[in-house]
Amino acid sequence: MLESPRAVPPIVECSPNFSEGRRAAVIEAIADAVGAAGATVLDVQIDAEQNRSVVRFAGEPPAVERAALAAAAVAVEQIDLTRHTGTHPRIGAIDVVPFAPVAGATIADCVALAERVGEALARELDLPVYLYGEAARRPERRDLAAIREGQFEGLRAAVDADGARRPDFGPARLGPAGAVAVGARHLVVHGVVRLEPAGDDLAAA
Template structure:
């Protein structure tokens, strides 16, 4: 089987299309293909998705980091999404013919290069984490760019690679290996962000909500409405339909409805098959029922 890895760098720029295009433009090469760009001006962040053969994907990840670090100045950056780096996070995801252990090796390889050659502190996270407290990205990112000047002085937060001080304009970066993550947001028909924050608290695992869900409330300046912004870390145990229905139920407590949902980046087809199976009451529905699957095979 051909070895295929997905990489999803998140960069702290979502408003300057030329800058985003220049950074993403370093990806395409033999063995690596750009699949999607998803920029959001409110979050001021872009999710880049590409895939390919392991070594080509690794080389492209380093080039993305190099381009982002050279062109993004976090001292001038403002947005709704938490961030600690110009290139904030670089995850490697096994797609086919590759193990999680191999993705961890690639994460270490890329992280070491970023630390040594670009002089940016690197934290290994998720399956690549060397200590338990660094498995979860929000824990590493706590304090964000502004707070890391002091945080990194704590012996517990010495980076895995690179200098033991925050880069003055590019901050720090988390690099690791993980399974598929779905970035899923729900817009509410209210401008009251306190309601979005209350709903987010009821959703996230750390507050006693759904397993494998990270959530926060934000205000969308361009739409003048509140949003529940979420990451679903395991759609097999916490499907999209369950997330949607719980947000809908919690919103109803405050007399608020849902305007629309938003998917950031790409997601596995099975996640949507699970949604169709639930709402259409089609137990056992799988991708084998799709004509496109049969044609592709």
């Protein structure tokens, strides 16, 4: 008798950006926290000039949720935006947290995940949280650039006075760890296209 095929568990990806690209020990601690939470680290991208890093990981939604919160806790403890310099726009120590469906999951699942993580970041780490992308609750916040307008310094000055800039979750004030944008998007596939020089026949056409 043939066995029924086992259901494939849903897999989602998260690729949070951190405002740290110069202290290897901090980036390593963030990646270690992700692994300890049960998610699989896919790659780590570090840019010293931008002073920024991306730790990309994947797994079943509960593990990815735990990993995102664990990574954020390290970032909040170790990264001070009042001392941060770099060329990339940023609003927080853990600057942006996008979730994307990989297999057996939908964009709606990732929106729900973004909302849970956003609420937890506000509750557990006292961070102002802005929902963006597919998870945005305001049309203007679908665009990450709109949330980042003025960067950390500008948002810190405006968040309490300007009602349009108040967060979806958490306090209307920015501490040294800043704020965070949490969202959902479709999976971004990165690739390299090699352009070969045109041959003589093509050049003559």
